[in-house]
Amino acid sequence: MWGNTMTDSKPRAFLSPFELPTPDGAEGWERMYPYYATFSEDRRETEEEKFWFFDSMHYPEPVYPFDLLMPEHTWVVLSQNTTRVFSIPTALGLDHRVVNGYVYVSPTVITDPDEIARRAAVFGERAGHYFQNWQDLYDNWVEKALDTTARLKAITFEPLADLEPLESVKEGKHLGSGYRLYEAYNQLLANHQEMDYLHFEMLGLGYGAYLTLLEFCRAAFPSIEDQSVAKMVMGIDSLIFRPDEELRRLSRLAVELQLTSAFANGPDPDAVLAAIAALPNGAEWLKDYEQTKEKWFWFSTGHGVSHNHPAWMEDLTVPFTAMKGYVESLVRGEPIDRPLEQVRAERDRITSEYRSLLPGPDEQASFDELVELARTVYVFVEDHGFYCEHQHYSIFWTKVRELGAVFAAHGFLHDANDIFYMHRWEVYPALWDLETGWGTASPDRRAYWQREVVARKKIMESLRRWTPPPAIGTPPETITEPFTIMLWGITKETIERWQIPGExxxxxxxxxxxxxxxxxxxxxxxxxxxxxxxxxxxxxxxxxxxxxxxxxxxxxxxxxxxxxxxxxxxxxxxxxxxxxxxxxxxxxxxxxxxxxxxxxxxxxxxxxxxxxxxxxxx
Structure with missing residues (x-):
């Protein structure tokens, strides 16, 4: 189960991670990242034998030092979930490394049949419990996710005062603002990691259920296309589409309230909002818009894993461009809805046709069970992204900027965004340095970080000019890690294309x-x-x-x-x-x-x- 075996002779290796040259101007890039995140001579033998692919899906650009906590948490949490929680039979998680600022991932697979069988027994019991109680566990998951995000919103960072409040002295409060700043940062990191544990709690099972259906279909219908199987789970009612649905609803409301002229002069959000406010029915639309924005606009324009991909809430260009287009379509009498009915009709047609090709009721029953399970868990595969990658992560980045603003307010950094040139572990000594200088009224070492940020900005610019190869290391004989196959699409055919770049x-x-x-x-x-x-x-x-x-x-x-x-x-x-x-x-x-x-x-x-x-x- 969950395999894509390469049966040819051992594939030709890609470049070794240790053969990749450092781009001009990026010398010393390694110091931006913790020691464990880079390739090293200590692990050279095993690292060269492994297959590493460039994670251009999530990190197409050099990763900022602070932003590295995102792939690091995937490395730790996803892998623990795979190996120590559910015991995926054929996989041992995903290793991560940074080379020249870019994130590379390596699936660790199991090929020993006895070990696979042993793990399969453990997995069957644990995954089976989740599959049998999916809806209850998912409902509980949503409550946990919402609570984690609510606690994130409550975390605040404020500049250190010249004097602690007199009330604190009179009330005998022994913990001052310096402690609270440290405490808030600890809470921020812990809260983020808590959400990452939620991120991967059920996600691997979602991919696994779909992959099991895919393999059943490949065995039963040898000529079936992968996208035909994908069509069997189309037509989902997922929260990931809800923000777009809200934009369409607001667009309809704008037409109903005769506000279309406000969208005529382009998608500039400020101009559109000002024009709406000046129209007779504008207040009604604006009230609805503000309520909608707070709930649905914490929606990253990227994957949510980088601080420089703003959410709609921070950059309204994407939603207002969309609403301009929707309003224009409505005025022309054109439909703007997602073709959900057609998609579901196609889903049901494909499913029914392939089901009818099965030889008997037992095979049909197995097929029905796998389809039902895949459709059930498939919603989570998308919904988790709304709660984690979009809502939580978007708010998380604003909180990091708030901390950066504290450094900037004290002149420790020149700009709030300079904090992203520090790795999260480096923020601790910087906070200590800031607080000791504040507490003693003596010079701190802020000049160190101001120089380092300038140097790192130059390094990042050099790294952006480098083109990372799609893969490095030694291609595997077998790919059995579900995320690698389903999410990144790394298969035998993919690797073969990469090995012959001129093909x-x-x-x-x-x-x-x-x-x-x-x-x-x-x-x-x-x-x-x-x-x-x-x-x-x-x-x-x-x-x-x-x-x-x-x-x-x-x-x-x-x-x-x-x-x-x-x-x-x-x-x-x-x-x-x-x-x-x-x-x-x-x-x-x-x-x-x-x-x-x-x-x-x-x-x-x-x-x-x-x-x-x-x-x-x-």
């Missing part, structure tokens, strides 16, 4: 067939969420990876192409739910394709064809 011509790219259909149109290459407002109707979106908060864009595009991702990546899921052709995991799409080029996306066969060599800045 794809510059006119044709091969990837994962993520969502059926064929579409042609001019390409729009988007490297960061900040450029989403540039996307025009009918274009082919080409990006490193899409995110759920990009869902409004899917109303305007004709198809999607991403560098990374597997059949269960967000790009694949969103494309299927919107009925758009998509190819994910092309590896080099954003490097090869230029904005303005005519592109054909074949989501049936996983092929992207460049139809011309022309490009324009668009």
């Amino acid at each position: 794809d011509s510059r006119d044709v790219l091969q990837g994962v067939a993520a969502s059926a259909g064929v579409a042609e149109g001019p390409a729009r290459v988007i490297l960061t969420p900040n450029d989403l407002s540039l996307v025009q109707d009918g274009e082919i979106l080409v990006c490193p990876i899409t995110n759920p908060s990009w869902a409004p864009v899917f109303k305007r595009i004709a198809g999607a192409v991403s560098d990374s991702g597997g059949i269960m990546a967000h790009a694949a899921i969103v494309a299927r739910e919107y009925g758009l052709p998509a190819v994910v995991g092309t590896g080099y799409g954003t490097q090869v394709i230029k904005t303005g080029q005519m592109v054909r996306v074949d989501g049936v066969h996983g092929v992207v064809t460049l139809l011309d060599s022309d490009s324009s800045p668009g």
Whole structure:
């Protein structure tokens, strides 16, 4: 179960992690990260023998020192969940390393049949309990997630006062503001790790249930396409689509209240809001908007794992661009809803047709059980992202900035965002230094961090100019780790393509067939969420990876192409739910394709064809 075996002779190795040159100007980059996160001579023998792939899905750019706590928590928490909690039969978690600032991941697999059988017995009991009580456990999970986020919101950081309040002295309060600053930072880190334990509590089981259905279908229907199986669980009612639904609802309300003229002069949020406020029914819309924003706009424009991907709450450009488009469509009498009924009809048709091909009632019963389980747990695969990666992580970054603002208020750092050039463990001695200087009224060592931040900014710029290879180390003979297969789309075929980088011509790219259909149109290459407002109707979106908060864009595009991702990546899921052709995991799409080029996306066969060599800045 849960395997993708490479049966050929031992594959040719990629470059060793120790052979990768340091980019010019980035010398000393290693000091930005803790010792355990980098490749080292102490572990060279095992590290060179392992297979490492570039996690361009979550970390397409060099990771900031503070932001490294995100992949570090995946490394620790996901792996513990895999090995020590559920005892996944064929996997021992995911190792993480940083090289030249980029995050690489390595699945650790088990191939010994006896060990797999031993672990399978443990897994069966533990996973079985979750599957049999899924809804109750999920409801409890939601309560825990909401409570964790509520406690995160309550954490505050304030500059140290010149004097402790007189009331504190008179009341005999022995813990001062210096202690509270440390306490708040401890709470911040603990709260984040608590959410990460929730993040991975049920996620692996969600992928595992779907992967079990996939393997059943491959065995029963040898010619079945992976996306046909994916269609069997389409049409989900997930919170991840709710923010976009709220934008459509607000757009309808704007039309009903005759506020459409406010959206006519472009998507600038301030201009639109000012125009609405000046209209007769504007107050009613604005009241609804404010209530909606607080609940649904803590929605990251990225994966939520980087501080420099703002949430809608912090940058309203994405939601207001979407609402402008929705309002214009409504005025023209065009539908704006997600085609949910059609998607579910296609889901039921595919499921019924394949079910009818099974030889008897026993096989049909097994099929029915696997489909029902996959559909049940599939919702969590998407919903967890709303609670964790979007709501919690977006608020978490604002709290880190609040702490950075304390450093800046005392002149320790020049800017609140400079804190992200410190690793989270380095913040502790910086806090100690700040507090001792405050407590003794003597000079602290702030100059050290001010110099270091300047140096690290230069290093980060140099690292951004480096192109990380898709994989390093030694390819495995077997891939059995569920996240690697389902989320990142790393399979035998993927690795073989990477090993022969010239195999794809510059006119044709091969990837994962993520969502059926064929579409042609001019390409729009988007490297960061900040450029989403540039996307025009009918274009082919080409990006490193899409995110759920990009869902409004899917109303305007004709198809999607991403560098990374597997059949269960967000790009694949969103494309299927919107009925758009998509190819994910092309590896080099954003490097090869230029904005303005005519592109054909074949989501049936996983092929992207460049139809011309022309490009324009668009």
